[in-house]
Amino acid sequence: MDQAEREQSQAQPRPEEPVTSIEEDGAMTDDKWKAMMDVTMAIYDFREPDGHDPSRLFHRSVNKRLVPDYQDIIKEPVALSILKQRINKREYKQFSDFVRDCALISHNAQTYNRPKSQAYEDALVIKEVFHDQFKKLVASGVISAEEAKYPDLGEIPEADPLPDDEDEEEEEEEDDEEDSEDEGRRRKKPGPKPGFKRGMKDSQKQEPDLRKKRGRPPRVDTPMETRIKTILKGIRKFKGPGGHLKIVHFERLPDKAAYPDYYMEIKEPIAIDIIKRKAKRKKYNSVDHFMRDLDLMFDNAKAYNQSESQIYRDAADLQGDARKLAEQEKKKPDSEYLMEDGRFPLPNGILHRGELWKVGDWVHIQNPNDVTKPIVAQIYRTWQDSENEQWINACWYYRPEQTVHHFEKHFYPNEVVKTGQYRDHRIDEIVDRCFVMFFTRYSRGRPRDLAPDKEIYVCEARYNEEKHKLNKIKTWASCLPDEVREKDYEMDLFDVPRKIKKVPSPIKHLLKDDAKETDDLPRPTWGADNAPPVVGAVHRRPRDENESPPPEPTPSPPPTLPPSAMASATPRQSMNQPLLGATMVNSGNAGAAPLQTPIPALPVAQTSPAPMPQATFQPPMNPQMYQGPNQRRPSNFVPQTPTSVYQSTPATHQYSAAQPTPYAAPYSTNRPHAAAPVYNPNAPRAVEVFHLSDAANAAIPADIRQQFHCDERGHPELAHSLKYLARKEERQKHVAERKRKREEEEKQRADEEKRQRVSEETVLEARVEALAPRAIECMVKQVVTGTDELYKMFYHNQADSVRAADLKSRESRILADQLARLTTSQILTQSKKE
Template sequence: MATDRASKSPSPIPTTEFGQDGSTVTDSQWAAMQTVLNFVYQYRTPEGEDPSKLFQRKVNKRVLPDYYSVIKEPMALSTIKANIHSKVYKSFEGYVRDFALVSHNAQVYNRPDSGAYQDALIIKDVLEKELAKLVRDNVITAEQAKLPFLGEIPTQEDIIMEEVEEEDDADPEASDVEEEEDEDDDVDDSDEEGGKRKRRKGARGTGAITKREKKKDVDKEDDDPESRKKRGRPPRVDTPMEARIKEVLKGMRKFKNSSNTLMVYHFERLPDKAVMPEYYNDVKTPMALDMIKKKLKRKKYTTLEQCMKDLEIMFENAKSYNQDESQVYKDAVYLQKETRKLAEEVKAKPDTDYVMEDGRLPMPDGILHNGELWKVGDWVHIQNANDLTKPIVAQIYRTWQDQDGAKWINACWYYRPEQTVHRYDRHFFEDEVVKTGQYRDHPIDEIVDRCFVMFFTRYNKGRPRNFPADKEIYVCEARYNEEKHKLNKIKTWASCLPDEVRDKDYEMDLFETQKKMKKVPSPIKYLFKEGEQKETDELPKPVWGAPNAPPKIGAVHMRPRDPKDSPPPEPTPTPPPPPPPPPARPAMPAHSSSYNSEHRPSNINISGANMHQQSSAHTPLHPQPSPATYTPSHRSQYQTHSASPAPLQPMPPQQQGQFHPPPLTPHSSYKAPAPVSQVGQYSTPQSNYAQPRGGMPPASGYNAAVPPPIEVWHLPDSANVSIPEDVRSQFQCDEAGRILFFTAPPAASEPRTRLGHTAKYLAYKLKREEMLRAKRKADSLNSGTEGKARKRAKSEEMVAQERVKEQARLKAMEVMEDALADATVAEYRAIYGEGWKEAMERELQELERKQGEAGKLREERERVEHEWKTREREALAIRGLGGNLELVVKR
């Protein structure tokens, strides 16, 4: 944190407040110190202003808390006065250094055009002149009068693009909150993480100062788990065109007018419509720099010329509205001319001049990986090194390629409820996630699958159109402030999205009736220690694990509820018991009573007999309910039963089918998705467990007071090491090289349907070959005895050749079919997208129908041909008997 750095960073020059035991200051020098101080207090400018007024006392920390994050050694004239009175200084140089600090601090914190900065320069000039007088009077030496070097003071060029850079580098949560405040004047989110501070006019932003210190603290942050929650923001990945626009905007801020004011300040924002309504009557296309910056941030400009067109509109508006002799008009004319020059200069530079320092190559059109295009705005699952069964829910904010050719994304994380710190009685929606301020870089290979996050106001109305049914859909209602561990309700969902997609919306398939949304207790409520935790306790900390992953688990507390927090929902009343079954009729046979559940033997499996019990939720073997692991996933993935003992101690099979209430530990079986190496396996497995039970009442499948079960297991280190390394390498392992064991097998992938001939066609082909063989045999029998051996040999040779050709043709057809199948699948994916399978099935069915029709036509044609040939043979056999018979046959 900036505050920590300020308090621990060494001073540029060692302080002189604690010098040697013996003071070297003479009495005349003590008197000179007081004289110089009094002169500064009494000095007035020609306009009668007091330049020392702002520096007489230290800055109020409550008014400007960020001042002490920037200034490491605050100093005021009152402090110098007290040090003189108490004779703290051990040398005259210490006095000079403290006086120089007053001016130096003001120059570091404030902007050059601010009043405080100008007053500091006046104080510095007065001090140097008074010290020069003391040198001439031989009170001090020239060496003692020299002002020490206290560090670099940012120049005008260092801060001219401070606003643009702060927008690019700041946590996007800041702009999110700012946009929400623009759309809603309510200040409920004023304490949002990253919200912009209100600084007094003229104060320099802390961004440019803290950047100089950032590199010093990188190593410390890597070792500090708590610092992870403050790291991460989308990196700046500018295309050459965007870099050129920023250079033009930066160059505009160098020019000052005759009053030493930056010319660009006139054009920062549009006039207030309530104060100057006539401006909007005269100017039809209002334009200001803040609007241009916003369009640049949202990727609205595709060329430099588009930005220059907006700048021209801005300058022309100022020239048409203001008088020719006004300062605004003059500044607009001058800036317009200089901006055009800047644009020509940046266009003349090659693109190589605008490559990012670390070699990042922007990929604004997205990254093609594993046959899918991943682009900004996509919702994804990312590998979670802390828990492979709960991938990170995130949204892509940046895509780029590094100098080694590797593809990267930057994504905003969304935490699951069990990864946050909240009150123990907090309730969440099922499948809820919360937006964080974590913007982390990931290799493209760490993307597991697609998912989707919907705002809670739309979640109950429908689902995104054409989104696969086997992909996860989450609901989001709040932002999570990791600094204060607070959940703040989101007012404008668009402010939570990347700039590139804020203006885009998605189509929905609406439900027939709105879905009823129910909140459930916190999934980590079991961590609450009733009787031990109090309202006055410190906020607990989450448990961190791998460096680039969310917390392993959050925490709960019972600190006082924030006034903006809604109270937990009222508990749902217990439904009334079902009415007793009607008495048996006297005429019914005696054995019919076996259908009554009260008389049913306890060793009969009736898990599917109760109408009120769903097949996806099983009843525990004892009254104590077993919790379902809370992860945003399909509800059918969780089945509660109690047949799993402690880790690595499997229960014998004969015990799993019996009822033992006290000894068994309740445990819920988690139907885990496929390992992360199998991309896209997030289908919902079905459950067929038949749980024996004996007259037990159905219990709830969820209990927040019991910890969730372990879903991934590994052997002890000693046992794991005993397995040969070549064997271990064939299994999925964690970062420590231990083999991972899952509570369920991965979901089986659906085999690809290969193209091939229908059974009907193959049968016809076989029949035709038999007909050809029969025809050849008949031709052989009808021919004379002469040359039978020769013809037979020739026929066999031809058959053998045909067989070889047929085999070669079949092999070639197989290769062609495989190539055709792959090409067809790729073509269908490109044309139909996610619905390619359904499209292929439809066209295969149509092809099969047409092939059947063609087969029928072929059979009919061959039948007709066969009849004509038969008639011709019969006509030839009779033709030699006489002309009259031949005519009769032909007729």
Template structure:
């Protein structure tokens, strides 16, 4: 029966069918939509099924065979629909016990469904979550909600040529599809194809949602980048035909590519003939901790190197400066006068600006850079990894109206951060022995918003509510304020004292162990020397006995007791003579050394006088 509904009639053979039937439907169209997962519910599928049968019954007469087949198949489809709807969800589990959840998963007040772009926790770096897209939502055999996602890598997680350039916030699509617990999902993000990234931004995105741009696929086995031609081929079947609303720019923007963030990993000894380097892996179930760069020849699919920046136009000639009078030479800036008059006051930090991390600069490219702020005093850093209780400022200390030093006020908070805007590290004033400047950092908005609000309120924050992180601990200096003396907490000082005591005990134990080992080694050396001396004496005694035996054999006769006594006496005299000669030689050497050092006597008769 179903063969009559397999395909639609030919438009040239039956044009009247398409005039009468406004919404044609055939069985092959149903199968194609099922394969491409276009039906979100079984009711949507049944609607197209009934449309196909109703079209057949409306076009054919009631007594025709095609009308009767359509009626019988429609009744059978309704019966099967009732049977399937009566089944429980557990009957639709696959061989692994996974139950599909087509309506999505509700997590932390957010609904996650197929096609959503999300951030997955990265065990190697919590500040750089894994951008991914959901391909499947299901419930595992242990009743845990799971998502199957496709990973996207950041440029610093890939292997590429050292001169490759990337867009700001660029990611690449990988072939890694992984299952994750819904608890590992940090939140939503968005990935745009590079052709639309220049035209505008998606509409109705939540606050702090990060936007990435994608241009290429990344072959992790061959470390190759292939430019994506059709963005729909990179998406799940369920959302390939869907589009999203955008807020378009007034004109298409041009984005510049920046050098690789890991180009510094290139070594001087690397050559074009070397093998491809390997990435550094960290925790299991996570992307590479850091990628690598190489100097191998450029492939056919590799993008050409970026065009060199044209040289700046020549500057007009500078007019000859007029001679300054004696009065104008004293009209310098306060900072210049301070540097010329002498050293700065004790306790006041140098007037230098402290740069932020390059990935946290939110200043708009076209906005002017704000003036560097004066760094705070040492006690303004007391929030280093410890909550602080807000205390009123002293009357003599000005209340800062701007962020803490090092943080530059953003001109446009809605503009996403530029990860390639590297800030120059300031040089320390004075000699090279001066300590490096204190730097201040903030987390990305997505990571900062993941911190509970009640936790963020316990730490120092900027005017946008982002927690400030310092690279140096606070200095233990007491500052007298209106509310009393403000310094380190008792818990911090007690922990510091315990740590110092622990280090002192460990150092003492190590020294005692080294001394004990040295004494044991010295005792062992003395015992070895005594054993060697005893062994030497035993060898001498054996040699004398062997010599005595040889003399007896050579004489051919037994020596009587008188001869043996004389022989033993002569032998003892020889040994004693040898001992006396040895002692005399020792005294002679000592006398020579004492004479040379004390009197400075040199001559041929010195030995005779020492002996006499």
């Protein structure tokens, strides 16, 4: 990350600051410190052509509370915020140290994340940006080529293979699979039954391993879902005049690099693969809801393409055909969509024993092998068969003692592991409710509204029954049914998160005395058909590279001294020794149990000091990186892992990428700082031109060569063809004309509204002007009438004479005032003249 930032800052030279030459001894100069910060800020500002910010996942360090295994894999975590902090504190001794930190950002992301994940792809992008920025710094003379050289951080380890029992279904199903489901619902073909192998003895035909084969929940589609699938399958069959399938244009969205203008003009891009994914995830609540997305896809194609193009015509034809198919499907009764085996889906759940059991519920199911250990499972399907008997399909979770694992494996108390077993059970086989929590939330609280007597389990891993491996779950959402993946449950949090200590395997005692690392994997002991193993097994085979070692044993506390010895300790010694004990408790291994009792004080003056546990405590280099047992790190960041990992988990933490602080001022207050360039998403894409050699140019036919621009030697420049450029210019004119018409219409509408407002104001003013004299006349009459009433009230019969006298005296006073004002003005005028 640091390197990418450095490259970006280097890409923006400051014209007002002259570049100094590189010092031979590699000392850090002001220009180098400035270049570091510029590169860092350039990474923040970089955007891809579609507006995507590849640095978003690397703004802050990964929170180890949310991604506990990150620091076990990544030994030197680095983030953009760490780069800025080290630059501001002037911690780098030489520029190559900064380059190494930059290289670590992308290297760490590639090491921890899987290829093709968002974090992995973004790391490659910022790595290129770093390289470009460093090249510019070398060219400008700020650093040397040796300083800009990327260090060797080791090879990126090959990604572990996905477990065979990964529950995430493929995002896109093959057409022939869909056809086979609709036509025959996977009709059985003649031949040997599953599990039969040539040369097998009769006693071997029913291998217990058959029960370990991974399954999937059965297809139990509602009539609405079947209608949607029928429409999607129907529009695939329509062909154009040339025999091409019309749907091929709409299978996926256009390439962002080839058609950047598409994403600027089309605000809601959508394609068939997205619609199918939404249908599979059960995002549609009706056929009309589904048709809105289908119409949007065709409308987008018609808006972007010219009306005479083939894509435009195919979109118009398919849109009409899809609407006809939808009307036909909606007219059919739901009874026509029953499955051949008579299954009738119950999407709203099953009412049994006064309780509603629905998809996503965690349940205990009867275990024929051991009634004291019911099967822990989650409901995936609910339906009713032809005999009106109600069924569920549930995914089993094994208990540790039902698995095959290494004899030193440790588990959480009440831990279960997810399996690939999806089994059918009658509704009356459900015993009770329970709950399974992901290990990241298990220690923090308890699900709300869950009865206190219900069992709660913790899950951390998947169980591969083929290879007998436990693979840590990275995405909890992938373990849940589609219907509840985006739903979360409320929790009653504990006052303080519980510290949970893992315990040894409950079947560790089953390890044979003569077990060797070269022995074959043992087999579990099976019992009833529709039940987990009676008991698993343990082995001594070597661990995989990605398998964590067992926790170290808790060191034994020092021997307790008699009271007399404790009393002889000096006050200073008594104060220091408990601090040492507290340090040992906090620095113990994560898997070890914390010491619950304080270590007694030991006197210094001893001939043979008691042995102390070898507990080491190394303070973190960066105080902000250390999280004590009662400290919490702010959660407003996005980890360096794919965003789907956290956005789709049941926990549904509202993670939001912290916005980088604008670089408003340089790190040095006495130096000017140029403003960072503003990203313009509407800027035209640079045209890439390729020049051919003479041999390649001669191999191109003359008629083809004439369709391209040619350089001074007559060689075609393999950019866009003239035909494409002409159509592009025509399209741009068309878009500009439409934009101009819209602006004219908006202007006319605004002028009309303005004229209407002016007209209304004029009418109102006229009315006010007409009513004002009448209002004054009315007011005068009321004043005169009121005055007469007052005179009559106070003077009775003499009211008229008194009023006349008052009026006469008032008129005289007015005349006197006017005379005084006139006299004063004459005196002032005469004085000015003089």
